[in-house]
Amino acid sequence: MIIAIDGPAASGKGTLGRLIARHFGLLYLDTGSLYRAVARDVMARQVDIFDINAARLAAQTLDPATLDDPGLRDPGVGEAASIVAGFPEVREALLEFQRQIASSKPGAVIDGRDIGTVVCPDADAKLFVTAKVEIRAGRRFTELSRAGEAVTPEGVLDMIRRRDARDMERAASPLRPAEDAHLLETSDLSIEASFDTAVAWIERKISR
Numbered sequence: 001m002i003i004a005i006d007g008p009a010a011s012g013k014g015t016l017g018r019l020i021a022r023h024f025g026l027l028y029l030d031t032g033s034l035y036r037a038v039a040r041d042v043m044a045r046q047v048d049i050f051d052i053n054a055a056r057l058a059a060q061t062l063d064p065a066t067l068d069d070p071g072l073r074d075p076g077v078g079e080a081a082s083i084v085a086g087f088p089e090v091r092e093a094l095l096e097f098q099r100q101i102a103s104s105k106p107g108a109v110i111d112g113r114d115i116g117t118v119v120c121p122d123a124d125a126k127l128f129v130t131a132k133v134e135i136r137a138g139r140r141f142t143e144l145s146r147a148g149e150a151v152t153p154e155g156v157l158d159m160i161r162r163r164d165a166r167d168m169e170r171a172a173s174p175l176r177p178a179e180d181a182h183l184l185e186t187s188d189l190s191i192e193a194s195f196d197t198a199v200a201w202i203e204r205k206i207s208r
């Protein structure tokens with residue numbers, strides 16, 4: 001079974017994806033971490049983040065063992081990730097790995113921006129998780145301040161707006177809901193309520 005979860009930055013899709021994977025006993029892949037790792041590797045080489053050749057090389061030589069690096073959660077790495085994610089060559093180089101995980105036993109929950117539309121168009125269930133931009137920025141601000149990052153609410157709101165614009169307006173696999181995705185608006189929902197709603201919908205969908 002493959003469950004695709006897409007949505008904008010800080011929509012809560014990661015937390016939800018992990019809980020759903022645990023509930024159904026499936027693997028979990030956060031594909032944002034792949035783009036973040038590519039950005040980290042480009043930054044480590046101290047070359048321009050817009051250098052397409054450096055980004056393609058970083059994607060082609062990415063070591064999946066480094067995907068749990070806590071440094072990937074840095075806000076600067078997230079922004080740089082949304083830049084390298086705009087290069088079709090980078091997306092192409094990361095596709096095979098994502099599909100391998102998707103087709104592994106016993107199945108997987110995969111979250112990102114283009115999972116239901118490009119990576120796994122035949123997924124058994126597709127969710128598109130959203131929340132108002134102010135709510136997402138508030139959640140990300142809390143998470144970053146707890147992690148000791150020196151951030152302000154206005155700075156985080158600006159950052160999320162820039163990320164949304166880049167992720168939605170790029171030509172290569174832009175963020176958009178798949179036609180058969182179920183829209184989950186979590187602005188007024190707790191994690192528990194979002195999880196219950198998502199599981200109920202997935203169970204209905206896979207029993208059809």
Ligand code: DC
Pocket residue numbers: 009010031032033035036078081082085086111112113114115163167
């Ligand atoms: O989900 P995240 O915030 O960790 O993702 C970081 C960036 O990676 C995001 O701004 C866009 C990019 N991304 C993408 O283009 N496609 C994906 N499937 C996942 C992430």
